Amino acid sequence: MSKYKLIFFPYRGRGELVRLTFMAAGVEYDEEIIEKKEWPKFKSKMPTEQLPVLEVDGRRLAQSLAITRYLAREFGLAGQGNLGQCLVDMVVDTAADAFKEYLKYHNETDEDKKAELQKKVVAEITPQFARIFQNLLENNDGTNDCFVGSSLTLADLAFYEVFTHFLGHNSEALKDFPKLAANRKMVEENKNLKQYLTNRYDSIINPRRLQQPQRHAHISLSSMSTYKLIYFDARARAELIRLVFAAAGQTYTDEIVNDTEWPALKPKMPTGQLPVLEVDGKQLSQSLAIARYLAREFDMAGQGNLEQCLVDQVVETAADGFNEFYEYYKLNEQEKDTDKKEELKKAFVSDAVPKFARIFTTFIENSGGKNGYFVGAKLTIADMACHDIFTTFLLLNPDALNDFPKLAANRQKVEENEKIKEYIAKRPENSI
The missing domain is CATH 3.40.30.10 (Glutaredoxin)
Known part of the structure; x- marks a missing residue:
């Protein structure tokens, strides 16, 4: 063990x-x-x-x-089969989005701004995510008050944890969402969790002594599935999905949504966001949940549970890199002063880009990859995720990988893949 x-x-x-x-x-x-x-x-x-x-x-x-x-x-809490895992992932990633919104309030140091953000958490953020989670709960075919399947999964735990924070600010936040309240009750009545929940840390930052843990003692979709990706005319959060399709040689429909169409389409999407992937008409949301689902479907997720985790940590780090880039991008777009725009760019290029290059180098050196790959001896979604985020970074600084030869070699491996090479040659130039 x-x-x-x-x-x-x-x-x-x-x-x-x-x-x-x-x-x-x-x-x-x-x-x-x-x-x-x-x-x-x-x-x-x-x-x-x-x-x-x-x-x-x-x-x-x-x-x-x-x-x-x-x-x-490892413990049988991830969902049954590839589609079940994706449905769980959608909930988990939505909980992560909700937690990021909560942290904006939590990390604010200015008392006046913090008070305003707390009001926003109660009046806007909490009901917004309650509606999204309710939609996921109603459309994921779960039973016994579970988000997915008929027994407890990571999806239930993720929702429970993030709404523990929200309920700390408004104890009646789920009053109009009885199905979500029933899901929380199901988690709290789990015999393995009940004692732990009464003794755990009582807030995100104010610890209460943690009790020692107690010892207690594949269905996949047909390869003929039809796929439709719905996204904007940009790389951004959908490009990793497109790269997986390209590497797999899988045909799909890429439905581009423009700014005038989006307001009418938004309420029809599972989380009110894009990208969304339709698989035989079933809508899947959350970009990384979708990308991981396809990677498992097309044998690009890593072999075995540990390799999948090693791949995942690279993919999640690439997502962190994109989030930092996007914050820079928004500030840069808002800034009108040319000199200040250049200062923002210099700061990002000198700090964030090499930071992520060092982290990815550590991964490639320690994840047991062969033949220049991050994990295993063949292309995985990890290689594509690193390639995609550094496509963005290299637009800002073409020399960003000069001091990181292993990452440069990995990037070359991805571009030497015949199917990806063909796709990259045809895709439109886009800064994000």
């Missing part, structure tokens, strides 16, 4: 879904608590210079969602 050690700070935060997964599975694990004042001396030793990190038999895995999906697959 594998030995697990979770490394995180003394609060819930991004480590809590990992803890909930362990507890729901009844699997014992060790936890190393890092106090904030001690973090600087540990930071450089972590794969992405972030926590949480999970050690599995001494091997360190990074990225909180990559870790939780790995554990969920």
Whole structure:
């Protein structure tokens, strides 16, 4: 049996879904608590210079969602079959979106702005995500009050955790959403979780001593499926999906939505966002959930559970890179002063780009890949995710990989794939 050690700070935060997964599975694990004042001396030793990190038999895995999906697959909490896993992923990624919105309030230091953000959390953010989760719960064919399938999955745990934060600001937030309230009750009545939930940290930052964990003791779609991708005329969050289709040689319809069409289409989408992938008419949302689903379908997700996690941590890090780029992009678009625009670009190019190059180099050196690949001995979604984010970075600085020869070689491997080469040659130039 594998030995697990979770490394995180003394609060819930991004480590809590990992803890909930362990507890729901009844699997014992060790936890190393890092106090904030001690973090600087540990930071450089972590794969992405972030926590949480999970050690599995001494091997360190990074990225909180990559870790939780790995554990969920290991413990039978990830959903049944590839489509079931994608439906779970949609909920988990939506919970991650909701948590990011909550953190804007939580991390604000100006008291007046914080008060305004709290009002926004209660009046706008909470009901917005309640509607989205209700839609997912009603359309994912779950039974027994579960989001997906007939038993507890990571989807239920993810929703439970993020709405614990929201309910702390408005205890009646689910008053008009009885199905979501029933789902929370189902989680709380789980025999493995009940005791833990009464003794865990009571807030995101205010710790209460954690009780020691208690020891408790594939259906896939036909290869003839039809696919339709719905997105805007941009690379952005849909490009990884397109690259997976290209690498697989899979035909699909790419429906481009323009700005005038989007307002009427938005309420018809599962999460009110794009991209959306239709598989034989069934709508799937959340870009990374879609990309992982297709990668599993086309054998590009890594071999076995551990390899899938190693692939996932690369994909999640690429998503972090895009999020940082997008924040820069928005500021740059808003700024009218040419000199200030150039300062913003210099700051991003000198700080964010090399930071991610170092992290990806660490992954490629430590993930056991062969033949220049991140993971395994053939192309996976990890290679495509790194390629895509650095396509964006290299537009800002063509020399960004000069000091990172292993990443440059990996990029060349991706571009030497005949199907991807053909796709890249034909795709429109786009800065984002």
